[in-house]
Amino acid sequence: MRKTPIYLKKYQLLIVMWVLASFLFFPLVFIVLDNGWGNHKHTLIEQLDSLSDGFNHDIEISLVALNSMYPKGLDCNEKLIHQMKKFDYHAKFLTTIGYVRDGNITCTSDSGKLQTPMKVEPASWVTADDVTVTLQQPIPLFDGEEKGITVQAGPFIAFLDYQQAQSRPAIPWLKYRTFGLVDGKITYNYGTIEYKPEHPFELVTGKRWFEDGYWNYLDCTRPSECKVIGVNVLSYFKTEPAAVIFLSSFFVIFFWLFTQLGLRLHQSMYSLSRQVFYGINGKQLQVRYQPIIDLDTQQMAGAEALCRWKTINGRYISTCQFVQQVEKNNQTIELTEAVIKTVIKDLTENGLLGRYRISINAFPDDIASGRILQVFKQHLSLCHFSTFTIELTEQKINDLPALSEGVRQLRTLGFKVAIDDFGTGFSNFDGLRELKIDALKIDKSFIWQAEQESLGQKLVEHIVSIAKVLKLAIVAEGVETSEQLNFVSSLGVDYSQGFYHSRPVDIKALAKWSPTKQ
Numbered sequence: 001m002r003k004t005p006i007y008l009k010k011y012q013l014l015i016v017m018w019v020l021a022s023f024l025f026f027p028l029v030f031i032v033l034d035n036g037w038g039n040h041k042h043t044l045i046e047q048l049d050s051l052s053d054g055f056n057h058d059i060e061i062s063l064v065a066l067n068s069m070y071p072k073g074l075d076c077n078e079k080l081i082h083q084m085k086k087f088d089y090h091a092k093f094l095t096t097i098g099y100v101r102d103g104n105i106t107c108t109s110d111s112g113k114l115q116t117p118m119k120v121e122p123a124s125w126v127t128a129d130d131v132t133v134t135l136q137q138p139i140p141l142f143d144g145e146e147k148g149i150t151v152q153a154g155p156f157i158a159f160l161d162y163q164q165a166q167s168r169p170a171i172p173w174l175k176y177r178t179f180g181l182v183d184g185k186i187t188y189n190y191g192t193i194e195y196k197p198e199h200p201f202e203l204v205t206g207k208r209w210f211e212d213g214y215w216n217y218l219d220c221t222r223p224s225e226c227k228v229i230g231v232n233v234l235s236y237f238k239t240e241p242a243a244v245i246f247l248s249s250f251f252v253i254f255f256w257l258f259t260q261l262g263l264r265l266h267q268s269m270y271s272l273s274r275q276v277f278y279g280i281n282g283k284q285l286q287v288r289y290q291p292i293i294d295l296d297t298q299q300m301a302g303a304e305a306l307c308r309w310k311t312i313n314g315r316y317i318s319t320c321q322f323v324q325q326v327e328k329n330n331q332t333i334e335l336t337e338a339v340i341k342t343v344i345k346d347l348t349e350n351g352l353l354g355r356y357r358i359s360i361n362a363f364p365d366d367i368a369s370g371r372i373l374q375v376f377k378q379h380l381s382l383c384h385f386s387t388f389t390i391e392l393t394e395q396k397i398n399d400l401p402a403l404s405e406g407v408r409q410l411r412t413l414g415f416k417v418a419i420d421d422f423g424t425g426f427s428n429f430d431g432l433r434e435l436k437i438d439a440l441k442i443d444k445s446f447i448w449q450a451e452q453e454s455l456g457q458k459l460v461e462h463i464v465s466i467a468k469v470l471k472l473a474i475v476a477e478g479v480e481t482s483e484q485l486n487f488v489s490s491l492g493v494d495y496s497q498g499f500y501h502s503r504p505v506d507i508k509a510l511a512k513w514s515p516t517k518q
């Protein structure tokens, strides 16, 4: 038996599809953002590089040049202060150059000779060229003092000019900041005002989406320096309506497509063909029994086993529709085996095995191939074979010689074989003779016409006379009224089956069934 697959409800499937759609849609948002600022990327990096070059250039020109001009240990004099002012004036990123003697700043380009020399704080880092960086160095400013980053080379110390290092970007949604690095620690930083990613060096993976409202890009290609460029996502979408239109159209298309796909999937998941494929099992398949009355004794001679099948939603569908689907799915033997197993179980549990003759519907091809016989041999002991009748519909006969052989084998082992719905298929004498069956079941459509004088009546009479010639037992199927019953009885029909006697019932009801109770 096949394992029942998971049947997702419509809303569950749609949720799965929408999650999938989001997985595909969000990369698109990244692509749009990436494209949006990608055009400006090179210009921006160039600008940042030139800022950085300018900054390094300032240090080089001012400090290194002053160093080569003035050795250590000088006293501050007018000439030195004047030189420092000159370099300070030309430097763009530096402000206030000072002279250090014995660990104290003794004069600066802004304040001249200091009344009280200012102590140089311990260096935060010393670079390979013996340049020291101090992060919290007090600096004399007007009457008071300010703390800032200083770079010291030799006796000269310079303060980073933050006014210069801060700028407003030309593109409102692009922000940037450059960080100087010594031994992996931040020294100076400059860039767009307000934009200071808190942990820029966690971004080493490259791009990370939505860090503090920015889509950040990290560029650490230069030694001792990293640039972080951020796209302000909200302001980008506010200023770029084309991107918004593009993304919203894609959003609608994506979700519409995936909704349609989900609905289609749901449809095929619940298709009759699939449900039948997995649904020939004890949960969905049941067997009902319709009594067959012996018209001589007026007693129940046996019953026909008729299957009932419900969908996974618990709705019963017409047996004919179900059987047709079983044939389309090539599951005929699977169905017959399931019915046979249920019938044997039902009969055994209710002490009816061997008490009544039970008719089982079978597909002619399964009889021809011997599969039916195999199934019976597998599930039932040989001594009970004679209490079963195998019914086959003449409409479905494909290979008459093979079927005759199958029928012969069944009968040899004790089964009775009957032709079901007789009159609706080939109904010819030669065929009947070749098959060597035991009984004929007259199709209900003829029985229903037989009440008044009609062609139907003549046909029933004709079928009965054929059956008698061939010495076959005759069953009238679909008997619904006393008139129909009287008519078939008067013709000498042996058995009657139909709603007049009983509708198909479950095994418990069959066990209690008696013709007088009806």
Ligand SMILES: Nc1nc2c(ncn2[C@@H]2O[C@@H]3COP(=O)(O)O[C@H]4[C@@H](O)[C@H](n5cnc6c(=O)[nH]c(N)nc65)O[C@@H]4COP(=O)(O)O[C@H]3[C@H]2O)c(=O)[nH]1
Pocket: 290, 305, 306, 307, 318, 319, 320, 323, 335, 336, 339, 361, 362, 363, 391, 393, 420, 421, 444, 477, 478, 479, 480, 497, 498, 499, 500, 504
């Ligand atoms: N209106 C009316 N109907 C009556 C009356 N008496 C019996 N019937 C119905 O006629 C059908 C008789 O079975 P069938 O000719 O073998 O026709 C069966 C048989 O060909 C097929 N079938 C049913 N169960 C199985 C099965 O387990 N295996 C196979 N292979 N086919 C089956 O499906 C067909 C339809 O089965 P059901 O829907 O159960 O319909 C049953 C039964 O309920 C009556 O007085 N009035």
